[in-house]
Amino acid sequence: MQVLRNMIISAILLGLFAILGTGLVALTFKHTKDRIAENERITIINSLHALIAPAEHDNDMYEDVIMVTDETMLGTSDTVNVYRARLKGQAVAAIIGSAAPDGYAGRIKLLVAVRHNGTLAGVRVVNHRETPGLGDGVELERSDWILGFNGKSLSNPDAKAWKVKRDGGIFDQLTGATITPRVIVKAVHKTLQYYGKHRDRLFKQAATQQQREGL
Amino acid sequence: MNHYSRIIKDGMWTNNVAFVQVLGLCPLLAVSNTVINALGLGLATTLTLVATNTIVSSIRHIVRPEIRIPVFVLIIASVVTTIELAMNAWFHELYKILGIFIPLIVTNCSVIARAESFASKNGIAPSFADGLFMGLGFTSVLVMLGAIREGLGFGTLLQKAHLMFGDAARDIQITLISDYQGFILAILPPGAFIGLGLLIAGKNILDKKRAARRTATVPLTASEAAQ
Numbered sequence: 069m070q071v072l073r074n075m076i077i078s079a080i081l082l083g084l085f086a087i088l089g090t091g092l093v094a095l096t097f098k099h100t101k102d103r104i105a106e107n108e109r110i111t112i113i114n115s116l117h118a119l120i121a122p123a124e125h126d127n128d129m130y131e132d133v134i135m136v137t138d139e140t141m142l143g144t145s146d147t148v149n150v151y152r153a154r155l156k157g158q159a160v161a162a163i164i165g166s167a168a169p170d171g172y173a174g175r176i177k178l179l180v181a182v183r184h185n186g187t188l189a190g191v192r193v194v195n196h197r198e199t200p201g202l203g204d205g206v207e208l209e210r211s212d213w214i215l216g217f218n219g220k221s222l223s224n225p226d227a228k229a230w231k232v233k234r235d236g237g238i239f240d241q242l243t244g245a246t247i248t249p250r251v252i253v254k255a256v257h258k259t260l261q262y263y264g265k266h267r268d269r270l271f272k273q274a275a276t277q278q279q280r281e282g283l
Numbered sequence: 284m285n286h287y288s289r290i291i292k293d294g295m296w297t298n299n300v301a302f303v304q305v306l307g308l309c310p311l312l313a314v315s316n317t318v319i320n321a322l323g324l325g326l327a328t329t330l331t332l333v334a335t336n337t338i339v340s341s342i343r344h345i346v347r348p349e350i351r352i353p354v355f356v357l358i359i360a361s362v363v364t365t366i367e368l369a370m371n372a373w374f375h376e377l378y379k380i381l382g383i384f385i386p387l388i389v390t391n392c393s394v395i396a397r398a399e400s401f402a403s404k405n406g407i408a409p410s411f412a413d414g415l416f417m418g419l420g421f422t423s424v425l426v427m428l429g430a431i432r433e434g435l436g437f438g439t440l441l442q443k444a445h446l447m448f449g450d451a452a453r454d455i456q457i458t459l460i461s462d463y464q465g466f467i468l469a470i471l472p473p474g475a476f477i478g479l480g481l482l483i484a485g486k487n488i489l490d491k492k493r494a495a496r497r498t499a500t501v502p503l504t505a506s507e508a509a510q
Contacts, residue, residue: 074347077347078347078349078350081345081346081347081350081354082350082353082354085346085354085357085358086357088361089357089358089360089361090361092361092362092365093361093364093365093368096364096365096368096369097368100368100369100371100372103372103373104368104371104372104375107371107372107375108375111375111379199467199471200316200436200467200470200471201436201465201467201470201471202467
């Protein structure tokens with residue numbers, strides 16, 4: 069009898085602590101949820117505004133988004149967010165969250181901003197696992213290599229020159245890292261081709277209301 | 284009073300989590316590549332240790348021995364999740380960098396080790412102090428390692444300080460060597476192992492020297508007393 073009593077008391081105690089612990093987490097979650105969502109929204113908007121200045125558009129890019137999938141052209145089998153910038157209803161630019169699937173250490177996530185006429189407003193690396201000190205020169209914080217894409221388009225340079233210099237193209241490589249710049253140049257070129265093919269659809273399609281994750 | 288100075292000395296030096304117990308190496312080695320990352324994780328771990336030690340100590344008479352480990356684990360997991368959510372809400376940029384290592388504080392064995400070996404046997408105030416100084420001891424090793432790796436690897440100290448202290452701290456970065464090409468080994472994982480190894484070796488040398496000095500002075504004072 070004594071043994072059973074002890075067991076029951078222990079079980080009740082353990083259950084009580086489980087309720088207390090979960091309660092604490094639930095309470096914190098409730099109080100931080102809105103703030104966290106707002107932080108994530110601000111992070112995304114800041115990344116978008118680094119490519120298309122706030123003055124260049126008057127819509128809410130964060131809300132004006134569609135999701136597309138094209139593994140061969142956008143480098144990922146996941147859905148890719150396409151943010152649209154508009155000024156007085158006119159299409160200004162699209163920011164495409166494509167990826168380079170074949171980086172030195174896995175996928176490199178990008179943000180590629182293309183103006184309506186097909187020239188690049190800019191490119192940023194959002195997420196990568198390249199070697200610190202070598203491949204991470206593609207981050208704007210480490211070097212301005214990524215700015216070399218500004219103003220380029222499918223016709224400037226032509227398809228043969230959309231490569232790093234070592235492969236006979238016009239884009240710089242980074243000292244000690246060949247693969248990283250090479251795959252990013254390839255991914256940006258493919259994204260531009262995708263944009264060229266689907267431009268009208270990208271701007272016409274109605275914005276999604278779906279829940280998003282990340283950029 | 285003597286009791287507390289012993290707790291401080293234990294946490295910061297003689298029983299230091301990273302130097303002597305060699306616990307929690309996974310986060311220690313992974314996030315010590317810059318001073319700010321190291322400080323961020325160190326403070327989060329300290330906060331966890333203080334909170335879990337205090338809670339464990341305050342319930343030590345209620346919890347029965349046979350369920351104490353699951354209860355400790357529950358407390359640690361809840362506290363860490365709460366800290367993670369709070370960091371995500373108030374230090375979002377830093378949170379994004381420390382990422383997976385915040386929830387991984389749960390797996391830092393030093394947290395449950397202190398709960399089991401100290402907090403479950405001592406009063407609330409000593410347990411609070413133990414958590415604080417064990418955490419600060421861990422933080423100081425993390426920051427030292429971070430300073431060595433950042434200094435050698437990037438030639439700077441305190442880069443990206445604004446992630447932690449806000450925009451006002453953007454300028455406190457110290458550039459040790461301008462136009463530094465970088466020493467990549469220091470930033471990569473091997474740099475963490477080598478750096479920690481050197482730090483532990485340095486501590487052992489200091490300890491040995493001090494012990495030698497003590498044994499050298501003891502006979503002298505004894506003979507002086509005899510005269």
